[in-house]
Amino acid sequence: MIRKILIANRGEIACRVIRTAKRLDLATVAIYSDADRDALHVREADEAVRIGPAPSAQSYLSIEAILDAIRQTGADAVHPGYGFLSENAVFAEALEEAGVTFIGPPASAIRAMGDKITSKKLAAEAGVSTVPGHMGLIEDADEAVRIAEEIGYPVMIKASAGGGGKGMRIAWNATEAHEGFSASRNEARASFGDERIFIEKFVTQPRHIEIQVLGDKHGNTIHLGERECSIQRRNQKVIEEAPSPFLDDVTRAAMGAQAVQLAQAVGYHSAGTVEFIMDGGRNFYFLEMNTRLQVEHPVTELVTGLDLVEEMIRVAQGETLRLGQEDVRLKGWAIESRLYAEDPYRGFLPSTGRLSRYRPPAQGVVDGVTVRNDTGVFEGGEISVFYDPMIAKLCTHAGSRIEAIDAMADALDGFAVEGIGHNLPFLSAVMDRPRFREGRLTTGFIAEEFPEGFKGVAPDEHAARALASVAALVNHRLQLRASRISGTVSNHARVIGRAWVAKLGDHAFGLDIQEKNDALTVAFEKGETVTLASDWQPGQREARFVLDGTPLGFKVDLPGNGIRLRHRGMDVLVRVREPHVAALAKLMPVKQPPDTSRLLLCPMPGILTGLNVAEGERVEAGQALATIEAMKMENTLRAERAGTVKRVAATPGESLAVDQLILEFA
Structure with missing residues (x-):
């Protein structure tokens, strides 16, 4: 039996695992980098161990540092959360060799499903529908262009070891394929230490729908219904819900059966997710299998009444699943909104700094409506440049979809965040969009509904x-x-x-x-x-x-x-x-803002990783000028119009603040 769990993660998911562990009367150990010394998960755990400096490669991705923390604390089990080492087969094997229980699937399943190329081949062999594409590794950008043209545009360029939207680009032509390959490879190398890239056909009018599976070590596997994850930006999920407003019972059963079939084919146990892309005709194709707990797992918990972290712990201890497929019932509707530290008014660029105010709405059940907020931050805490920009996951559950949406809109109005840029106003705007409320969703929803970017909502x-x-x-x-100010003269009352x-x-x-x-x-x-x-x-x-x-x-x-x-x-x-x-x-003059049209200013805090032009160089509209990296994502800054570079004010490798000058044009 498990007695003490080390959570090999940080932030919101670490706090989430700690919450269930405490309910089960299990001791917990947090790990932290120098940047997370005062983090919420460190405060909430029974013990905490420093594992290295801020960069994740030297801390949360260091297997040896985590093994050392296990030895120091005597933890007998590890929950990996999501991201970092959660889908690293070498880590799972290292824990097994150390005699430590991994609260997750077997290393063989992680290895088989963690590589997107291998997983697609295995899915096809298991009879699961797959998207057409090139499953071989691609050596360089020129080869990527050639393959993309053979498949036919548009194509999706993806990191083989990717996840969370990192290392992914959609290319509609040769130029985008060439640039997208390089950018995806760089992101994949920085985020996963694996720069392998593959290409597949991009399905138009796509919906992103995933099936939650749960299996034990005795060969029992079930699915817990689907989650609709189509509201995405840069392939990063923003709003999720369960169930999907698009699926019917027949399609749900077919997708669930294929998901279970794939899980059994690789000997899977623990919680996992099989992701599908679906077109307007309800044809679905396998995308990937995430061999871990998903960020959006709360919506499944809300409609099933299960605690997936608890189920993972029970499976890891060797227990048999407590329910069969016939016992799974989806009740009501759940919505999840991801609160990100990114400024929607500045193209959703990352924002860092101190949370001068952080007041989530009250959690609990009132009149049949549930409000839940999973978070890893606190008022006065700092949002670091080193990690994922997610601040919290706000969830609502009600009897119907519209009731859940209305409850979410109300909860967002009561969520106070100050000190950094954040996407609360954008999330609120989505809740009121007729297309969202009607359930007419695709992965292009954000780009199509906000083609000029988010400018706020103008009141009618x-x-x-x-x-x-x-x-x-x-x-x-x-x-x-x-x-009512005291001390006023009686005959001067306001x-x-x-x-x-x-x-x-x-x-x-x-x-x-x-x-x-x-x-x-x-x-x-x-x-x-x-x-x-x-x-x-x-x-x-x-x-x-x-x-x-x-x-x-x-x-x-x-x-x-x-x-x-x-x-x-x-x-x-x-x-x-x-x-x-x-x-x-009405007679007062209007103050005009300063003219910055000749300046390239840094739109977010980050590191200047690339500078593509020099003083005196002529640039054309759309030309890539510089690359800024923040929160593990690369952002390319392009020329808005033709011009000549007059001055270069920053150097590659320099850490830049918001609105810091990079280039000046003549």
Whole structure:
């Protein structure tokens, strides 16, 4: 029986494993790099051991350092989480040789499925449908172009040892195939220490659907239904759900049967995931098998009622599965939103820094709706440049898909994160998109719904009136506080007027407000009336407002030049003024931003790994100028238009801050 588990990972998944281990009364050991000395998983574990400096190659990927931590603590089992060494057969074998239980599949299955080329061949032999492609290794970019043209564009360039969207590129022509091969190989080398690349046909109108499998060491294997993971950006999943809104019972059974068939063919035990790509006709093709716990496993737990980490521990101890296929029942609907440290307003580029504010929504079950937040950070903690940008996984579960989506939108409105760039407003925007709510999803959803990138959500007339009403209440409470300041002369009492003008963006509303029984009635100049109530008081940054009987969550800030409100992906500054002040404000000149059109500025914190031009060189629109690496991802900066390089202000290898100058053009 397992007594003490060392978690060979960090962050959110380490905290997740610790939570189940404590419930099972098992001791836990955390490992940490220098960058994670004060991390949440280190605080929550019973013991913690330093394993090396910040770079993962010298810490979380160091098998010897982890084995040494096992020897120091006497841990008799290891849970690898996901990423890092979770799908490393050599690591699993090293644990076996040391007499330590690996809470995962056998090394033979990891080796067979961990190599995407080998896994596709094995899947085909097991009767699993596979995508057409070139399964041999590719030596260089020229060969990649030749193979891509033989298969026919578009093609997917993928790292053989890849995962998590790293080392993957879609190429629509020879130029993209050439550049994509080089970029994928570099990312694969940096992330996995394995630069092997292969190419396969890219399925158009694709949906990414995966099947959760669970097997024991006695030959029993079942599947736990599917997860829809089609909302992706750069092949990195952003929003997942279970079940899929696209599958019918027949297709679900067929996919589940193939997933189980493949798992049994490689002697698989523990939790694993078989990933498929599906076209609009519900034809599905094997992509890969992830021989580990998936990031998105909570949605499966929510619809099945199982704890997958507990099941993995039980299997590792040699126990027989506690349920058969006929016992699996999917109840309700679950949605997961990944909160990333990346700025959607700057092309989703990574963001690092300190979390000056981190307040997740309340977790638990209320009126049949579950809110769950899996995280590995805390207020005051730091988001490092060295690791994955995921901050948390917010999940909701309800009786129907729309109820789960609405619960997610509400929970996102109540999630406060400050100090870094993050994708909360983007996630909120997706929840309100008609196409998402209708379940019309493909892996191209983000690119198709936001073709010009994410610019925030502009309020329509109805939303603008709601925002103006909330701002009116906030302004009224501020005026009340100011009127009650002690020490004022009796004949100088502040009089709060009823007439105001609220301006936000292109919207301006004349308002007449009246408070009665802690509720505010806002009458708009065109006749509409809104009644709202809230317990908001000056100083509160998050609050609930009830507008005409509907409770809604808003984030409220007072930056000094207005009232900043954030809600459902909208981020607006509302200025509430007295009518005569509003009239004068129209005459004020608008301050123009500085001209940076001749400068190439670093869009994110990162390391300048490549500089492709020199002073005096002529560049053309679209030409690659520099490469920035952050959070294990390469980002190529390109020329927006033709020009000549006047000055080079940075050197390769230099660590750059946001908006630091790289190049200046004549």
